[in-house]
Amino acid sequence: MSTRAVPASGVIASTSAKPHAPHRWQWALLICIGLALMAATYATTRTKADVRVTNPTYQDIESTVSTTGIVVPVNDFPARANFSGLVQRIYVKLGQRVRPGQMLLQMKDQYAVPKLETARAALDEAEVNRENVLNNGSQEDRIGFAADLARAQAEQKEAASNLDSMKALIKKGSVSEAEVDAATQRLDAANAGLRALIERMTHRYSPSDVASWKARIAADKAAVAAEKVSYENANVPSPIAGTVYLLGANMWDFVPAGTDLLHVADLSHLEIRAEFDEADLGQLHIGEPVAVTWDGAPGRTWHGRIESKPLAVTHNGGRSVGLCRIALEDDKGDLPVNTNVAMIVTTQKHSHVMAIPREALHTEGGSEFAYRVVDGKLERTPVEPGLANALNIEITKGLKADDAVVLHATDEAKLSPGIRVKAIR
Numbered sequence: 001m002s003t004r005a006v007p008a009s010g011v012i013a014s015t016s017a018k019p020h021a022p023h024r025w026q027w028a029l030l031i032c033i034g035l036a037l038m039a040a041t042y043a044t045t046r047t048k049a050d051v052r053v054t055n056p057t058y059q060d061i062e063s064t065v066s067t068t069g070i071v072v073p074v075n076d077f078p079a080r081a082n083f084s085g086l087v088q089r090i091y092v093k094l095g096q097r098v099r100p101g102q103m104l105l106q107m108k109d110q111y112a113v114p115k116l117e118t119a120r121a122a123l124d125e126a127e128v129n130r131e132n133v134l135n136n137g138s139q140e141d142r143i144g145f146a147a148d149l150a151r152a153q154a155e156q157k158e159a160a161s162n163l164d165s166m167k168a169l170i171k172k173g174s175v176s177e178a179e180v181d182a183a184t185q186r187l188d189a190a191n192a193g194l195r196a197l198i199e200r201m202t203h204r205y206s207p208s209d210v211a212s213w214k215a216r217i218a219a220d221k222a223a224v225a226a227e228k229v230s231y232e233n234a235n236v237p238s239p240i241a242g243t244v245y246l247l248g249a250n251m252w253d254f255v256p257a258g259t260d261l262l263h264v265a266d267l268s269h270l271e272i273r274a275e276f277d278e279a280d281l282g283q284l285h286i287g288e289p290v291a292v293t294w295d296g297a298p299g300r301t302w303h304g305r306i307e308s309k310p311l312a313v314t315h316n317g318g319r320s321v322g323l324c325r326i327a328l329e330d331d332k333g334d335l336p337v338n339t340n341v342a343m344i345v346t347t348q349k350h351s352h353v354m355a356i357p358r359e360a361l362h363t364e365g366g367s368e369f370a371y372r373v374v375d376g377k378l379e380r381t382p383v384e385p386g387l388a389n390a391l392n393i394e395i396t397k398g399l400k401a402d403d404a405v406v407l408h409a410t411d412e413a414k415l416s417p418g419i420r421v422k423a424i425r
Helices: 026-046 114-133 139-170 175-202 209-232
Strands: 049-054 056-075 076-079 084-092 103-106 235-238 244-246 260-265 272-279 289-293 301-308 314-316 320-326 340-357 360-364 367-374 375-380 384-388 392-397 405-409 421-424
Touching: 049 367, 056 384, 056 392, 103 209, 103 260, 114 209, 139 175, 209 235, 209 260, 272 301, 272 340, 289 320, 405 421
Parallel strands: 049 421
Antiparallel strands: 049 405, 056 272, 056 340, 076 260, 084 103, 103 235, 244 260, 272 320, 289 301, 289 340, 301 320, 314 320, 340 392, 360 367, 367 375, 367 405, 384 392
């Protein structure tokens, strides 16, 4: 029986060493890695989407707010029927210029003029009587007092002279004591008569008489004012200078109280009353420019500025709105009153700034970015937007003028960073 030789090292050498075959899972792993590499290579070499691109441009960007409004006169006088009745007379025509105080129309009221004249006559009489009281009598009374005063003074002077003569003669025994007493009594009577006349001339009426007449004057003035209101209710004058721009009634029309019969206004000073949505009010400031257009004059633009902002918000149907006044700057009487117009208010303006279309700006997670095409691939580029309008938005940081900025994919493919694209302008 033969034995196997053992090497000196004590290790038996194998005469048939073979490599182990790969396991199945290893083959599967290798296949997956290969497929992934092939897919990545294919993805980076295939055009995934056609995209429309543009370059940033320099332009003026304006932020605007739009609304509608009504053209109205700054100073408008509406002549209204203050009572139900007939329109008896119309003194003016449509388009006629009138001056302050000029009569516009007359309602039928046969008692208005007599009542006013009666009240004025009573006031005039009361004022005359008050003057008489304050002057202690009428002019005729004062003339009579003057004549009486002259006679009383002459009598007093003569009585005093006669008494002096009597006193000189009694010392000579030429007159008796009885004659001196008679002269004294005459002087006393003359002095008493003079004092009474002067008192009557200066204090004929008591303070209560004066107060009574002042109260009478006040009452008569109130009566005249009341009758004047009644008169003006029937006889309507214009309180302002202007043009008759609206006639709402004809002669002998029966109109109810409150009817607008005609309007007078200075048509060279018009304004617009506009309602802005509550959400836009915070952007508005007094003095901001306004562009005004009217469907009745296509292609024509009027200009104005915000004159006042609303102090309160009101509810108009389903809208919460605030009323603003717009002052027109270049109106030449070619905008009819009560016309509905459209307005655009420029709230901000940045001149010559870099801008891109709004559809090119994307927002995700509170950050803004745009896609650029770089070497045929999409690259996500963070940007800082600024002022925006309906079409474009200002870009203050992140882009250059020669960047190819993606607007959208032509086939509505989903855009993502790194995909290969074909840029189309």
